[in-house]
Amino acid sequence: MPSADEIREAQRESWVGLSAGWNKWDASIMEQLAPVGAAIIKSLDIKADQHHLDIATGTGEPGLSIAKLASSGRVVLTDFVGEMLDIAQRRAEAQGLTNIETVVCSADDLPFGDSTFDSVSVRFGYMFFPDMAKATEEFVRVLKPGGRLCASVWVKPEENPWTSIVMRAIASEIELPALQPGEPNMFRCAAPEFVSNLYKDAGLSEVSEWDVPVVKITDSADEYWEMMSEHASLAVTALKKVDGTAKLRIRERVIDELTAFKEEDLFRVPGLARCIIGIK
Numbered sequence: 001m002p003s004a005d006e007i008r009e010a011q012r013e014s015w016v017g018l019s020a021g022w023n024k025w026d027a028s029i030m031e032q033l034a035p036v037g038a039a040i041i042k043s044l045d046i047k048a049d050q051h052h053l054d055i056a057t058g059t060g061e062p063g064l065s066i067a068k069l070a071s072s073g074r075v076v077l078t079d080f081v082g083e084m085l086d087i088a089q090r091r092a093e094a095q096g097l098t099n100i101e102t103v104v105c106s107a108d109d110l111p112f113g114d115s116t117f118d119s120v121s122v123r124f125g126y127m128f129f130p131d132m133a134k135a136t137e138e139f140v141r142v143l144k145p146g147g148r149l150c151a152s153v154w155v156k157p158e159e160n161p162w163t164s165i166v167m168r169a170i171a172s173e174i175e176l177p178a179l180q181p182g183e184p185n186m187f188r189c190a191a192p193e194f195v196s197n198l199y200k201d202a203g204l205s206e207v208s209e210w211d212v213p214v215v216k217i218t219d220s221a222d223e224y225w226e227m228m229s230e231h232a233s234l235a236v237t238a239l240k241k242v243d244g245t246a247k248l249r250i251r252e253r254v255i256d257e258l259t260a261f262k263e264e265d266l267f268r269v270p271g272l273a274r275c276i277i278g279i280k
């Protein structure tokens with residue numbers, strides 16, 4: 001079992017590599033994840049003067065959307081990958097947002113004082129943290145009393161064909177290592193109550209969770225393959241282990257499976273996320 005430091009460094013390296021794909025496919029990724037961002041924002045009840053912290057912000061969501069609502073407040077966007085935060089900064093500038101700042105830091109070691117923020121969001125970050133309990137304690141520490149934490153994670157692979165059809169196709173060519181519960185992967189927090197229990201252990205109250213459907217939409221199967229093989233964390237990692245001809249067969253298989261999701265001129269591939277809210 002790798003140590004927390006080894007996990008953090010491997011994850012950092014992996015996300016530095018994924019940042020180009022997240023930049024290239026930004027519009028599609030943001031469209032797919034928007035319902036989850038909207039659910040997080042609604043549950044946080046953002047006020048105009050909100051002081052908000054977005055953890056593992058990647059290219060900036062949901063932090064940038066929150067900055068638009070917190071017009072006289074401030075939003076701090078954090079991630080442990082500077083390349084991701086550079087994209088977030090550019091997106092903020094393009095949207096004319098001036099009430100944000102970016103800070104490179106790891107979720108389990110936050111450079112902020114106790115009781116600093118009214119709210120904290122973590123959209124699709126939890127499953128990658130080396131020590132999720134320690135990270136939750138940090139989120140609670142920096143929240144003001146009465147402040148809210150809302151995170152989202154992915155529900156099990158069977159509910160997420162948008163990524164599992166690619167993983168099945170890869171598994172038809174190579175033996176994929178079993179996902180280890182102690183190590184980061186997209187589905188590590190999929191069990192019901194998993195994140196709720198982390199919240200409760202860290203002292204949050206009024207904890208509840210609910211599922212939010214998403215859809216990945218494209219008008220081109222080729223584009224779908226390109227997009228998935230360049231930004232989806234599990235697929236990108238697994239594809240590093242296959243050679244060129246196997247990759248072509250995987251691509252054909254994915255494109256074939258996609259036909260089941262064709263509706264008129266669009267491919268609409270579903271997924272399911274879970275949001276978890278708690279109050280300090």
Ligand SMILES: C[S@@+](CC[C@H](N)C(=O)[O-])C[C@H]1O[C@@H](n2cnc3c(N)ncnc32)[C@H](O)[C@@H]1O
Nearest residue numbers: 015056057058061079080081106107123124128
């Ligand atoms: C799936 S992306 C989510 C990005 C964004 N929140 C969104 O929903 O579009 C996961 C992000 O978590 C970041 N991350 C992973 N482990 C982290 C850690 N230990 N501390 C801070 N950020 C981390 C990655 O760099 C990446 O940007």
